[in-house]
Amino acid sequence: MDVGALVFDVFGTVVDWRAGVAREAARLLGPGVDAAAFADAWRARYEPSMQRVRGGERPFVPLDALHRESLPEALAEVGAGPVPDDVAGELVLAWHRLDPWPDAVPGLTRLRRRFVLAPLSNGGVRLLVDLARRGGLPWDLVLGAEVAGHYKPDPQVYDSAPRLLALPPSRVCLVAAHTDDLAAARARGLATAYVHRPAEFGGDPVPPATDPHADLSVGSLEELAAALGC
């Protein structure tokens, strides 16, 4: 791969959304709620909520707004009642307070010596800035759905990265723990690297160890740095 920039899926690939959302839910909802089950219930509404934007049924709104809308159903699924607005707002901000996987900061720090680094996430710009400042993620810039005005896997999101980085698509590599994200990036000409994150869903399901269609498959961002000679 002769790449100049690496762009990263974030939820699951760089940060552990499940542990972070569960931690904040336990703090805000108390011991009566199964916090991990709540995180899973909320995450299960992530794809359907974006689908209405992708399909053109509604204009683009940032992910915080979608999280806020899907919150009541997620709470109900785990037997938690409605919450006051201030608690709902804090729960939405749980997605801004997720911790990086242990290999993320050391791996990104090495990769940044040679490559331009940016998130290419469905999270909003402010969310991505908050995650970076909290976790010390050394991005050069923030890219993604809100900058593109579309949600992955819409092609506009993948196209926005080489356009704004002034590189041919083949010189931009998407790094992600999800094979569907990588497939959509390849369809737009990007290089791809798969990261195996067996704990993303709490161990069930366990994602595949490698993606045979990706240019590279690695077990961590430190392994990616080593594979790319950083």
Next chain:
Amino acid sequence: MDVGALVFDVFGTVVDWRAGVAREAARLLGPGVDAAAFADAWRARYEPSMQRVRGGERPFVPLDALHRESLPEALAEVGAGPVPDDVAGELVLAWHRLDPWPDAVPGLTRLRRRFVLAPLSNGGVRLLVDLARRGGLPWDLVLGAEVAGHYKPDPQVYDSAPRLLALPPSRVCLVAAHTDDLAAARARGLATAYVHRPAEFGGDPVPPATDPHADLSVGSLEELAAALGC
């Protein structure tokens, strides 16, 4: 000022465009060309070139394209003939290779402890990333004309900062060495801070020492950090 984010004009405010363009011009055009006069001649075409985009006469193109188009006239003005395409391309990249004013990195580094920091420049995204990586500018993210699809002082550029940072306009402060930029930001509700950069135009003209309409006027970004308690 109760601000959460500071956004910065870049050319003249954070980096010394005149010395940097002149340095690259001297390297690429040789001793027969007055490199500082060439930098001034090229910069003089900056506003008119953007005006055609602002007026809707042509669609948005990044600043590199405008610089490339205005290059032949700027060369001619200083008596330099046409240059080969590879030299023209390198000259356009001179604007990616500008050095920060001496106070910029220490000032920004202090400011970043408390505030989200981003450029809000008419330079393109890649140009701003290149300046940051070259000079060590500690941005949290890159904002500006190319992200907004408009050139300052179009209101869309100023509006894009609070929108993407999820802050009220009054909690975003534009920092700039140009009073017209600050006036346009205030018209969109942003807070403003003026930085006096007497050497921007090689000493002629010398800009005013303060901007009485701005929330703050300072002589450097270190002074701004001190004024904001960083």
